[in-house]
Amino acid sequence: MMSFGMRLSPQLAQRLETRLTQKQKLAVANQIAGLRIALVSALWGVKYEPQAKCPKCDRKLTPLEILKGFNDDPQDRTTQCPNRRCKYRFPANLNSGGIQLQMYCPTQTLAALSGKQDVSPQEIQKWNPSLYHSAIVNFGSLQNAFRKNDVDYKHEDALPWLERVLPFLGKLSDKMIGEVVGASPKTIGGIRRSYKIPAFKKSAVKVD
Numbered sequence: 359m360m361s362f363g364m365r366l367s368p369q370l371a372q373r374l375e376t377r378l379t380q381k382q383k384l385a386v387a388n389q390i391a392g393l394r395i396a397l398v399s400a401l402w403g404v405k406y407e408p409q410a411k412c413p414k415c416d417r418k419l420t421p422l423e424i425l426k427g428f429n430d431d432p433q434d435r436t437t438q439c440p441n442r443r444c445k446y447r448f449p450a451n452l453n454s455g456g457i458q459l460q461m462y463c464p465t466q467t468l469a470a471l472s473g474k475q476d477v478s479p480q481e482i483q484k485w486n487p488s489l490y491h492s493a494i495v496n497f498g499s500l501q502n503a504f505r506k507n508d509v510d511y512k513h514e515d516a517l518p519w520l521e522r523v524l525p526f527l528g529k530l531s532d533k534m535i536g537e538v539v540g541a542s543p544k545t546i547g548g549i550r551r552s553y554k555i556p557a558f559k560k561s562a563v564k565v566d
């Protein structure tokens with residue numbers, strides 16, 4: 359009777375293996391999300407940290423969980439607790455160089471910026487710092503965010519980014535770095551190759 363229960367069926371073994379791979383995949387995704395925020399922070403010289411702790415069950419959310427928990431609804435600023443027994447919805451914070459702001463998801467950011475293309479970055483920052491810094495965290499710059507809305511933003515908010523992206527080359531994809539700084543993957547790839555840094559590979563990400 360005992361031995362029957364202790365043997366692992368091939369199906370269960372398969373399932374356990376899949377679960378482990380899912381867990382590793384999640385760890386890789388978390389690491390990439392963290393590095394992407396580190397890149398934005400390095401570019402702007404501001405330490406950005408999306409923060410959320412569920413007020414119901416005290417679960418601390420990772421930046422990736424915060425983003426995944428949003429409803430992509432411009433009217434709804436809440437994210438969702440990933441704890442399966444909780445699922446409570448609440449607004450997430452964006453710690454911006456020690457200042458607590460509200461974190462907008464990409465959809466809310468674009469909706470709130472709609473029609474604001476004549477407003478300067480300084481004025482946007484003064485009017486709604488949560489929106490301004492969420493735009494940077496989600497899209498890399500206001501220019502990139504407006505471009506997503508198919509609007510040409512005439513105000514200059516792009517940064518001298520070249521030396522600041524160097525530590526991230528090969529650790530994030532050329533495409534992701536390019537999106538953040540507003541350059542093509544080809545441009546980033548060219549810089550990367552000039553430093554003889556191998557291209558980013560998801561399978562090479564080390565997670566502990």
Ligand SMILES: [Zn+2]
Nearest residue numbers: 412415439444
């Ligand atoms: Zn919770």
